[in-house]
Amino acid sequence: MKGLKKLALASAITMTSVGAFAMEAIDDASMAATTGQDGITISVILPDFTPTAVTTTTPYAAGALLSGLQTAGMTNSAGGTITGYKGIAINEVRIHDDDGLGxxxxxxxANSGALVIGGGGASDKTEVYTNQASPLVIAIDSVGDGDSVTAGNQAMLNVKITTPTLRIKTGAIYVANSNAAPANFDENGVASAGSAEVNGSGITDKTAAILSGMVMTLGVTTLNVQLGAAEAQGHMIVVNTSMTGGLSIDNMSINDNAGAISGGSIFVGQQKIVDAGGTDLTVVASVDVGSRSTNATLVAAGLQDIVNGMVVGIGQLGTAAGGVDIAMNNVRLGDSNMGDLGDVQILGLNLNGSELVIAGH
Known part of the structure; x- marks a missing residue:
């Protein structure tokens, strides 16, 4: 019996030490090395969705994303309703210009106006949808030192967003009158001393569409955002994607709604952008937000005032050496009764290294 008591006591002491070890604190880095589960992953599963019927002039390849929409509306070849889509819709987007032109x-x-996307009814919504099972995935990681070289705080937040192949149908684009007003002026640009600024909240006279709705198909895309005291990738946002089958833009129409001669449009049934000599489209782009006070390195180039806004860099559009090929099919000038003038091709357009600076004025 005495031997059994000793054995039980030894077992209890052993289990106590094991329990203490199990409760031992473990830091974030050690857990990451042990479990591989550090960071945060958010999977966004879009709701079931029924897209608006779309008609395009150029059929998609059999088995391609959303094939069957080009002439059959929302029915498949057997006459049944196409199902399996996930997506979202936006009824209307308004961008107010408080002071107009002049x-x-x-x-x-010099009075306020607005650029309006959609809002003309159920078929005029902007829609983003897919028929793939993959969700939109957001991976978030925090980094204590973003470059391991520069002294001081170089902490960084990395957000990686991966999207499945998507189709985007925009609403038509309109111009309208806005109720926005800058301080000391009313919405019509008339001086009104002491009046407060009015933020745009309403529009009127939205009648003429200047650009018809378009349909775009985008391949699987990776977008990487880095925020903080360091940007290991060299830019705030980097987009890297290869679009299988290229980028397609269907049914683009620029409308002439005013003037002595008007009522017609510049219509392109389908634009297709692919790698030069290829069938897919490679896109490597970056986004940064510049400031005059932090662009001292650009003074020799005289660009300090220019690079003060959102800077979109085109690292590679198409192939590194050849750029892109652009095909514009079923080009029509005039109204819908006018025949097509044919197809237009632009081969080897190389925009690699270009930058777009977007800012207010």
């Missing part, structure tokens, strides 16, 4: 209080065109 000098406030002087120019007749």
């Amino acid at each position: 000098t406030l209080g002087v120019s007749a065109t």
